[in-house]
Amino acid sequence: MSTGINLGLERIFSLLELINNPHKRLSVIHIAGTNGKGSTSAYIDSILLQSGYKTGRFNSPHLLEPRDSIRINGLPISKEDFLKTSEIITNVNSTNNLESSPFEILTAISLYWFDKQQVDVSIVEVGLGGRLDATNVFDNVLSSIITSLGMDHTNFLGDNIESIAKEKAGIMKKNGNVIIAPQIEEKALDTLKRCAEEVGCAKILLVDGAKWEQERSGLASTKFLDNTYIKINIPLRGDIQLENSATAIFAIDLLRKTEKKFANITNKDIIVGIESTKWPGRLQWIDASILSNVLEFSVTSNLLIDGAHNPQAVKSLRTFIDKQYENKLIKIHWIFAATKGKNITEIFEILLNDNDLLTAVDFSQVEGMPWISCYDPKEIIKVARDVKENIDTFVAENLREALYHAYTKCNKEGGLVVLCGSLYFISDLFRLLQIDVYN
Structure with missing residues (x-):
């Protein structure tokens, strides 16, 4: 088995063929993008569950362990089922000397399991890029969705936004529907539209972002395809969720209008589905009492955590903080870890102010x-x-020391503690605090 990132479709197609091509029997919503893939998929999943459908969802990276990438009706595959299915797939891979990567193995496990469970719809998030990603194995999809694009994984996808957009657009299908979320970069939108036209997509929908009615309460107004509006309380924080929730709503609205199987989805299902969505580790507050118990001293303020790991995502984080404190120059005690290869210079140029403090640590x-x-x-x-x-x-030796140092400073000097830089780092925090993210 390959141990690194090795883009290409030959191995995954060979593997899927040897397990009876489960991908050919699935009804799929396929999601690519730089930021917002996970929360968009979570919104769609929640709406479909509220509407009474059996769903499968594949997200990457995993949060606590690989099996939580694979969900049926919103819950991770059980440890027993994951181990059994993993054994089947890895045996096929090794017996036939396919040398599939860990992500290709995980993708095959998810598609095999969704087929075995006979889900009504599979919501599949791209791992990296799109065109050559292991999830790009479907001949037909219900919809291809492209969320917000930015500069990330440039060593694999290209060093300009047009190249990245072309790679993401690789999931678009001839005669299929494509939904394009609002884009910060005009060149990204132009490239995506051109690619959709060249592929021959049947419908190309450009999402209008929602708008806040009452931002503090999370109440937003979102358009449907017919330009009528619906008001929804968005449970996930940050302006980016205006785009992500609106993209999910466009996808569902199109689905119920074009596929008889989904025609019974109501506006109420959409409202309740969005409002009950959970997606941990993104602009999430951790209660001070939990931290006090773990650190064994009194913590006086809640912890803000966010998996932001690229310039576009950290802009959203910085904007959220500035809005929360009405652009007052509050002292931030940053706790930061990052994956090698990320542009942390650009990240720090966005995040850091002169009076901030930074504690650096690694993740497991x-x-x-x-x-x-x-x-x-x-x-x-x-x-x-x-x-x-x-x-x-x-420089902290470990996460506990990082939290202890930041809160000792924060208790004395005031301000806000923010932990960010990587979802893998967020995972370490959830383990340390023993927070149940599965319910």
């Missing part, structure tokens, strides 16, 4: 992803000081 080795490695915390500090010369910095 990610299960099933041996190619993922963490920036050395000392390197993180060096880059941060290049961006903000006089920033107060600290």
Whole structure:
């Protein structure tokens, strides 16, 4: 089995053929993009569940362990079923010397399991890119969705937004429907539209972002395809959720209008589905009492966590904080870890203010992803000081020490503690705090 990222479709098609081509029997919503794939898929899943459909959902990366990438009706595949299915797939792979990557194995497990469970619809998130991603195995899909694009994984997808957009557009299908979320970069939108036309997509829908009615309460107004409006309380935080929720609603509205099987989805299903959506680790507050219990001293303020790991995502994080504090220059105690290869210089140029403090730490080795490695915390500090010369910095031995140091400072000096930089880092926090993210 290959241990790194190895884009290409030959191995996954060979593997799927040997397990009786489960992908050919699935009704699929396929989602690519740089940011917002996960929350968009979670909204769609929640709406379909509210409407009474049996769903399968495949997200990556996993949060706590590989099996939570694969969900039936919103819940991770059981450990027993995951191990049994994994054994079937890995045996086929090794017996036939396919040398599939861990992600290809995981993709095959998910599609095999969705087929075995006879789900009504499979919601499949692209792992990396789109055109050559292991999930790009479907001849037909209910809809292809492209969420917001930005500069990430440039060593695989190209060093400009047009190249990245072309790779993402690789999931579009001839005579299929494509839904394109609002794009920050005009060149990205132009490229996606051109690709959709060249492929010969039947419908090309450009999503209008929702707008806040009452931002503090999360109440937003969102358009349907016929330009009528619906008001929904969005449970996930940040302006990016205006785009993600609107994209999900466009996808569902199109689905119920074009597929008889989904014609019974009501506006109420959409409202309740959106409002009951959960997607941990994104602009999430952790209660101070939980931290106090773990750190064994009194923590006076809640912790803000976010898996933001690229410039576009950290802009959303910084905007959220500035809005929360009405653009007052509040002292931020950042706790930061990042995957090697990320542009942390650009990230720090967005995040850091002169009076902030930065604690750098690493995250634990990610299960099933041996190619993922963490920036050395000392390197993180060096880059941060290049961006903000006089920033107060600290290198922590582990996450507990990082939290202890940041909150000791925060208790004395005031401000806000924010933990960010990688979803793998968020996973470590959930394990440390023993937070149940599955319910």
